[in-house]
Amino acid sequence: MIRKVKGTRDILPPETTLWNDVERTALRIFGGFGYSEIRLPLLEPTELFVRTVGEGTDIVSKEMYTFADRKGRSLTLRPEGTASVARAFIENGLGQRPQPLRLSYFGPMFRYEKAQRGRYRQFSQIGIELLGAATPAADVEVIVALHTFLAELGFDDLIIALNNLGDPEDRERFIAGLKTELTPHRDELCGDCQRRWEENPLRILDCKVQRCRELVAETTPVADVVSEDAARHVAAVEAGLQEASIPVRRAPRLVRGLDYYLRTVFEVISPELGEDTVICGGGRYDRLISDLGGAAVPGVGFAIGEDRLVDVLPQSFKDRALEQRIVAVLPVGGAAAAQATSLARDLVLSGVTAHTEVTGRSLKACLKWATKMAASVAVILGESERADGVALIRDLDRGEQETVALGDVVARVAELLQARR
RNA sequence: GUGGGCGUAGCUCAGCUGGUAGAGCACAGGAUUGUGGCUCCUGUGGUCGAGGGUUCGAACCCCUUCGCUCACCCCA
Known part of the structure; x- marks a missing residue:
């Protein structure tokens, strides 16, 4: 791997x-x-x-x-x-x-x-x-x-x-002063600070070792120099x-x-x-x-x-960032697949997030999937709805369902999702 | 660079003194014909990090190695 x-x-x-x-x-x-x-x-x-x-x-x-x-x-x-x-x-x-x-x-x-x-x-x-x-x-x-x-x-x-x-000029002066003040206690500093003494004296200031802190606390702060x-x-x-x-x-x-x-x-x-x-x-x-x-x-x-x-x-x-308002578009039967995709497009263009079911599973599986996708609303495009030019809109949170003319789906979904906030 | 901890399914882990691997979750399907969230059933999924050694036999023991992780150093 x-x-x-x-x-x-x-x-x-x-x-x-x-x-x-x-x-x-x-x-x-x-x-x-x-x-x-x-x-x-x-x-x-x-x-x-x-x-x-x-x-x-x-x-x-x-x-x-x-x-x-x-x-x-x-x-x-x-x-x-x-x-x-x-x-x-x-x-x-x-x-x-x-x-x-x-x-x-x-x-x-x-x-x-x-x-x-x-x-x-x-x-x-x-x-x-x-x-x-x-x-x-x-x-x-x-x-x-x-x-x-x-x-x-x-x-x-x-x-x-x-x-x-x-x-920069102040800093050089400060470091020199710091070393002068610490020299009497130099051997009390921790191993890291011994190293810092040469390599990066300023770092001695924020050492976490207790004794170093005590010693540093006695020295003149940079701001004073x-x-x-x-x-x-x-x-x-x-x-x-x-x-x-x-x-x-x-x-x-x-x-x-x-x-x-x-x-x-x-x-x-x-x-x-x-x-x-x-x-x-x-x-x-x-x-x-x-x-x-x-x-x-x-x-x-x-x-x-x-x-x-x-x-x-x-x-x-x-919470705010992860809050989502999603509609699931669920075609039942292969014939509705293309219709589902173009309906999804209309929904997307209206500003909502539409997840379309594209694996061709059963309606039951579709609804399970929609729930897992955290959809609040599902649009179901079934055989009989196709014949009538309508779609089922199901409110997944409330478990309520209505039949809506295809042309009104986008508007109705928007309403339902809006109410969700 | 230094030091500690850990490496078993996608995730969280179990696996007693060595006998060739399990659970929960997740994922997929199903529980009478087109309806989810609970429950139940079934299934997919692992060269037990890798290599070598000991042994009749190792996920378990030994060695090596790689990786992950936490802390230090330092920094965002």
């Missing part, structure tokens, strides 16, 4: 309905804020991610699906979306469009990690990017849009955590969010895994999945486009993990 590649998954109906609804809602809400969808390649030159995400990050150093194409060029299956948006911005001269530019995207990303719940090698993200605005108001808008989207899905228990990473400008910026973002009634929690130890973030960084975590499993991560990246050789265009955005989001979707949303 051929099996799916590790870390990928088959998303089957009816779960696909959830995904469709989530994506539709994203397009509606983000689109409503002025973000238009951009569709980008899944395949990019490896260098794009090395230069933007950062050579030292886990993503680039060990998690990328990288391979050589037939001409020896190094290509990579995108591990995230923002780098591609930046590349496309430069390549397509999007700086010539009215600024700022608001873009949204969704689709699969790839990271070579060991899979577990909520973490797959192929996973989907939904993101937006606001390019060409450096103001706190831009950050506020992005987070308000995020919150609006999540609220629209029915979430009311999600936590938005916010931190200030300062500018950043420049005046950066501090003012994030303070303004916070104030703006407060004014918009967005519940935000300051997270002095919040760190992100991509090098390009600066100043505002934020995450959304779900109590259900636990604090370690981030549903959404984002922040500001004012140097990303210029680092790629473009103009000095600031940006801010986020990416939502769609797999994780769907995993914890509120029941209310699922």
Whole structure:
């Protein structure tokens, strides 16, 4: 048996309905804020991610699906979306469009990690990017849009955590200070943190080991070390969010895994999945486009993990999304088959979902099948009805049945399904 | 990459100290001629993850391997 590649998954109906609804809602809400969808390649030159995400990050150093194409060029299956948006911005001269530019995207990303719940090698993200605005108001808008989207899905228990990473210069200073403060206790840090000391000192901040947490708690938070400008910026973002009634929690130890973030960084975590499993991560990246050789265009955005989001979707949303109003079209006897299909077409065009019985089974089996298909109404096209130019319409929930002229079937079915809501 | 758990029908699982496999659900058909949802009957469906070994004989024991899963690392 051929099996799916590790870390990928088959998303089957009816779960696909959830995904469709989530994506539709994203397009509606983000689109409503002025973000238009951009569709980008899944395949990019490896260098794009090395230069933007950062050579030292886990993503680039060990998690990328990288391979050589037939001409020896190094290509990579995108591990995230923002780098591609930046590349496309430069390549397509999007700086010539009215600024700022608001873009949204969704689709699969790839990271070579060991899979577990909520973490797959192929996973989907939904993101937006606001390019060409450096103001706190831009950050506020992005987070308000995020919150609006999540609220629209029915979430009311999600936590938005916010931190200030300062500018790159601040960060270097901060790391130096952090190390100085921790040096006396360096040997008390856990094994992972010993490693992080050299490789990724910022990560020491969000270590889960109790002793590390205690030690880190004694150190000066990043936000206290950043420049005046950066501090003012994030303070303004916070104030703006407060004014918009967005519940935000300051997270002095919040760190992100991509090098390009600066100043505002934020995450959304779900109590259900636990604090370690981030549903959404984002922040500001004012140097990303210029680092790629473009103009000095600031940006801010986020990416939502769609797999994780769907995993914890509120029941209310699922119920609504999975609610269906279906009519089953049941021809009895082979002669009615074609008639059934064209009746189904009329029903479909009238906006309802019509499942047509095409295996030629008995009426009894047809009705059983209709029930299993979750149909609320069945249209029965039998021999005698054919002769009279009528059809039987059966209300499957109530068990009531009526005879209707063929020409009135669509209207009557619509009525019955309407009453069902 | 590190560590733990698990691999028997589509799904959830049973299978006692080794004697060549079962249930429930699901799926299909039927219970007097054209009427479902309950019930009942019948049927389809498994090289017991794979390979090797021990044995007269292995789903059960041993070795190897692959896969799945959970946690860590990290991240969405």
